[in-house]
Amino acid sequence: MVGMNKLYTFLVVIFCSFLTSEDCDLVEPKVYFISPDDGYVSKSQNVKLVFGIDNFNILPAGINGCNSGHHHLIVDASLPILTRPIPSTENYIHFGKGQTEFEITLSPGKHTLQLLLGDYAHIPHENPIFSNKITIEILNSE
Numbered sequence: 001m002v003g004m005n006k007l008y009t010f011l012v013v014i015f016c017s018f019l020t021s022e023d024c025d026l027v028e029p030k031v032y033f034i035s036p037d038d039g040y041v042s043k044s045q046n047v048k049l050v051f052g053i054d055n056f057n058i059l060p061a062g063i064n065g066c067n068s069g070h071h072h073l074i075v076d077a078s079l080p081i082l083t084r085p086i087p088s089t090e091n092y093i094h095f096g097k098g099q100t101e102f103e104i105t106l107s108p109g110k111h112t113l114q115l116l117l118g119d120y121a122h123i124p125h126e127n128p129i130f131s132n133k134i135t136i137e138i139l140n141s142e
Helices: 002-017
Strands: 030-035 046-054 068-075 092-094 101-105 109-118 134-138
Touching: 030 109, 046 068, 046 109, 068 101
Parallel strands: none
Antiparallel strands: 030 046, 046 101, 068 092, 068 109, 109 134
């Protein structure tokens, strides 16, 4: 009996994850950096990033909800293929717990940063939601 309950629970979770959000009202979502600003220059290699979002909900990976997803940070790279899961590398950082802040350590030099929202399965939405790319510079502290 316990095995049947686990199977039933598993099937319900799988079914719910495939529900679509066709009935969701979508009002032009926007994702952006609250900080730092484009052109930011830092003497420290540690930079606090704060992500902003309008007209969309942040939910952890694995949870499918109406007008929802979670952040992915693209560092010194281009947008990935927007019909496939977002890679997980040092250039594509996932925030699958729904985080909206992060302290990143970068080497001296110029770096580009961009945000891309992914759905519950780390796949960009049908109409991809991404920020403008910003450039920041880390000064050599030697």
